[in-house]
Structure formats: structure tokens, C-alpha cells
Amino acid sequence: MFVFALSFAALLCVTSAWPAISGRENDYPSEDESEEVRSAAIKRLLEVFGMEDPPAVHVHKQPPQYMLDLYNTVADVDGVTKDPYLLEGNIVRSFFDKLGSEQVEFKFNLSTVARSEKVLAAELHLFKLRPQGSLTFSRQHFCQVSVYQLLDIRKTNSTQTKKLLSSRLIPVHSAGWEVFTVTQAVRSWMADEDSNLGLHVVVRTLEGSQTDLKLMRFASGRHHHQSKQPMLVLFTDDGRRSAALGSTNPHEAISTSFLSQIPVLDKSSRSARSIDYSEEEVRSKPCQRLPLYVDFEEIGWSGWIVSPRGYNAYHCKGSCSFPLGQNMRPTNHATVQSIINALKLIRGIETPCCVPDKLFSINLLYFDDDENVVLKQYNDMVAGSCGCH
Structure with missing residues (x-):
């Protein structure tokens, strides 16, 4: 691995300007040679970073605050890992909801995740909004929020259309991010891509009746700012983590x-x-x-x-x-x-x-x-x- 790192450093030097070893023009490569070497070096560098081609440029997109905070937690200002045990796995991805639904169904495209990656944890992040004005003074203080995996009854040989993944009480008058564990669903989707029908959120009163969605509201991708969009966060390991923990x-x-x-x-x-x-x-x-x-x-x-x-x-x-x-x-x-x-x-x-x-x-x-x-x-x-x- 040391030799690999040294060769990587050499490649980086190639992508910069050629050094002026002496004043003779013959010491410099031709323009074609320089471009050929640069192209080969950049290609090799992409391989080091696990990519075939550089991703498309998204200059106007803003990364989720959660991902920025996570990066600052695990890395210093130069990106060097503070502590290898802080991060679960070695890859964390954030996916935005593709359905743009009002607030009860969410679907995420996981096609960029390699099947060889081990799914360690998956979380559904929903931004809870405050109740609308007319319901601000509701006597109801808590609601039961449950997240279900939508099932294809043709494949499960069952009449059940959904499977409970996570459920807990949430204060009605609070606002901010709520996180639900949905690891089981994502693992099943990775095993069978066609089984990914999405997630369904159900909100009920403490007595078990359906709650007015104006009382317990979550931001949607359709009507709210990008910073509050529903998001799936996926923690995976591609097999390189064990080597990192030895340092x-x-x-x-x-x-x-x-x-x-x-x-x-x-x-x-x-x-x-x-x-x-x-x-x-x-x-x-x-x-x-x-x-x-x-x-x-x-x-x-x-x-x-x-x-x-x-x-x-x-x-x-x-x-x-x-x-x-x-x-x-x-x-x-x-x-x-x-x-x-x-x-x-x-x-x-x-x-x-x-x-x-x-x-x-x-x-x-x-x-x-x-x-x-x-x-x-x-x-x-x-x-x-x-x-x-």
C-alpha cells in the first residue's frame, strides 16, 4: 500500500506543471505528449477515487446540512480522518425523494449503490413542520408516527401491503428533523431492485385514530425548500474499511x-x-x-x-x-x-x-x-x- 501511495503522489505531480530542470527547451515535453500524460494521469487518479469518469458538475446545488455536519465531524479542514471509528462504514450517501409526494409516501432511487457494498444502516430523515395556525393550540401533545415498507403482494405470497419498520411518539408542537431506521427495507431493495416500492408514513393519535395531516406535518420535496426535503441516508462498507482501522x-x-x-x-x-x-x-x-x-x-x-x-x-x-x-x-x-x-x-x-x-x-x-x-x-x-x- 505504501508503494501505491507513492505512485499516487507521483501522478499528482504530473497533473501540475512540468518542472524546469534546466533552461533548454528540449527538457520540456511537447504539447501533445504533455496532454497525453495528463490525460493518463487523470484517468488513473479517477481509478484511485473509485470512478470511471468524473461526475457531472452541479454548481448551483446545495448539499444537505446533515452531510456537511457529518463531514465536519469525521474530517479535519484538509479532509484527513479524525478517528476511523467515528464513521459507520466508509461510504455515506444521501438520496432525495423522487416522488415529490405531499408527505406520506416516499421513494428513493438506489441504483448508484454497488451490489457488492454491505448495507450497515439506513435512515429516513423527515423535517417536521409546526402545526398550521388554526391547530396551534390543539390539546393533543403527541402523535404516533410509523414508517412502513410498501410490499408487492405478488412476490410476498401474502395479503399484507406494508411492513412496519419504525414507530415512535413525536411532540406535535416541535419542529426539526426526525430520523427513522429503515435498514431492513433498504437491504431487501438491494437484494431485489424491483421490490423498491417506497416507504409509507402513517400518523395516528395516542388512541389509534388517524391524525389530521395539518396537525403533524412533514416537509415534502414538492412544496418546501430543498434544505427540508425528505432524505434517505445510507451507510455502507465496500470492503476497504478493515484496512483503515489498522492505522x-x-x-x-x-x-x-x-x-x-x-x-x-x-x-x-x-x-x-x-x-x-x-x-x-x-x-x-x-x-x-x-x-x-x-x-x-x-x-x-x-x-x-x-x-x-x-x-x-x-x-x-x-x-x-x-x-x-x-x-x-x-x-x-x-x-x-x-x-x-x-x-x-x-x-x-x-x-x-x-x-x-x-x-x-x-x-x-x-x-x-x-x-x-x-x-x-x-x-x-x-x-x-x-x-x-
Whole structure:
């Protein structure tokens, strides 16, 4: 995985400007060669992010506040995962209701979810409105709200047209988001796409009679602002999560002594190619972590990525010459190799390499082709620290 991360960093460098190694024009690739390499690099980068093509641009769409809050909970300002245990699974998707119904039936298109993904949890988010003016002073203080899965009686060999998923008491005079668990329904829809007939919401009094919908109202996709639309939130795992949990918290992994070796990246020029280190200067210094800022706008992805606008991938550079101090975080093998190299005991034995010895995941919040907002965690994207190996 370390080699994979290093090759990824190399690809990012290709997408930026070609470095001016000398003043001769022959050192620069032709325009056709440059475009060909850039195209190949962007294609490979999309594969790293699990995509064949970049999603369509949705510049005027606003992501749900819930997804923004979730992103800020699990990621820092650069998108680096704060704690891998905060998020259930490694992909979270939000789907808006496709029926645009008044407030009792909702349907969501889940075609963008791969069948290989494991459904961990699914939630129906409904925004409860306050009762209309004439019913504000109703003596009724609570109602029973139940969410049902609509069934196809032709497939179930039953006369039941719906299945209870979640039910609870909700204050009549409150306003805000209400969340209901609908995991069972989504799992059945993933197993059989044609069984997705939607969800049905029933509101009853404490005595069990039907409640006036003007008293217990939920926002609909047809008549209310986009920020209050009914939404299905789906938590899944595509099989990469187990590898991520083996890494350490990025905010605890780097020792204070090692942090002192890390140059500060100026926010005003956050570009990988703007760092002015000569090859000789870097190679003569001990193994260290250096900035490598990935700017999604420069790559051309800012139209569909919500957050982050870019992130610091970092890269490792410097010498691993004998003697290797503990600040270089050497392995025992690297220590032995450096000794063999220093004593010239065997021909052809090089010094150990300066490579990442901790890699952290980042989180990407973006729009997919169906205008759904997706929060996805990607493993091994940031060099957390460097060492001699």
C-alpha cells in the first residue's frame, strides 16, 4: 500500500506543471505528449477515487446540512480522518425523494449503490413542520408516527401491503428533523431492485385514530425548500474499511520531535510545485516529511467536489545514511542495511529508502451523477510520517 501511495503522489505531480530542470527547451515535453500524460494521469487518479469518469458538475446545488455536519465531524479542514471509528462504514450517501409526494409516501432511487457494498444502516430523515395556525393550540401533545415498507403482494405470497419498520411518539408542537431506521427495507431493495416500492408514513393519535395531516406535518420535496426535503441516508462498507482501522489516529501518531522537522506549508501558495527545494539540499538532509498539496481546482474537479478543496498528501524525501538515529524511525532491517552499506561489506547494497511509515485516510464529500451527495473515505492518501526502511 505504501508503494501505491507513492505512485499516487507521483501522478499528482504530473497533473501540475512540468518542472524546469534546466533552461533548454528540449527538457520540456511537447504539447501533445504533455496532454497525453495528463490525460493518463487523470484517468488513473479517477481509478484511485473509485470512478470511471468524473461526475457531472452541479454548481448551483446545495448539499444537505446533515452531510456537511457529518463531514465536519469525521474530517479535519484538509479532509484527513479524525478517528476511523467515528464513521459507520466508509461510504455515506444521501438520496432525495423522487416522488415529490405531499408527505406520506416516499421513494428513493438506489441504483448508484454497488451490489457488492454491505448495507450497515439506513435512515429516513423527515423535517417536521409546526402545526398550521388554526391547530396551534390543539390539546393533543403527541402523535404516533410509523414508517412502513410498501410490499408487492405478488412476490410476498401474502395479503399484507406494508411492513412496519419504525414507530415512535413525536411532540406535535416541535419542529426539526426526525430520523427513522429503515435498514431492513433498504437491504431487501438491494437484494431485489424491483421490490423498491417506497416507504409509507402513517400518523395516528395516542388512541389509534388517524391524525389530521395539518396537525403533524412533514416537509415534502414538492412544496418546501430543498434544505427540508425528505432524505434517505445510507451507510455502507465496500470492503476497504478493515484496512483503515489498522492505522493509528493521525493526531497521535507523530511525535513532537518529529514534527519539528516538518516544514510549514504557506496557505497563500498551496501548490505542490511551489515548494522551492533543490534536489541537492533535500538529499543531503535526513529523511523527512515534506508538503505535497493536491489542489482539486487545478485538476479540474472543483465543480463536483464539495469538500475539501484540496489536501496535503505530503511526501518523504532525504537521506538514510549511517548512523540512523531514532528520529528517522528506522526498522531493524534498515539499520542493518545501513551498516552493511557503510562498511562496504557487500557490493551493490544501497542505503535504506525514505518512505512513509504511516498513511492516513481522507474524506471526500461530492455530488454523484444523480445529484446525490456522497461522503466517501479513502485509505492511505496522506503520508502521516516518514522513516527509513
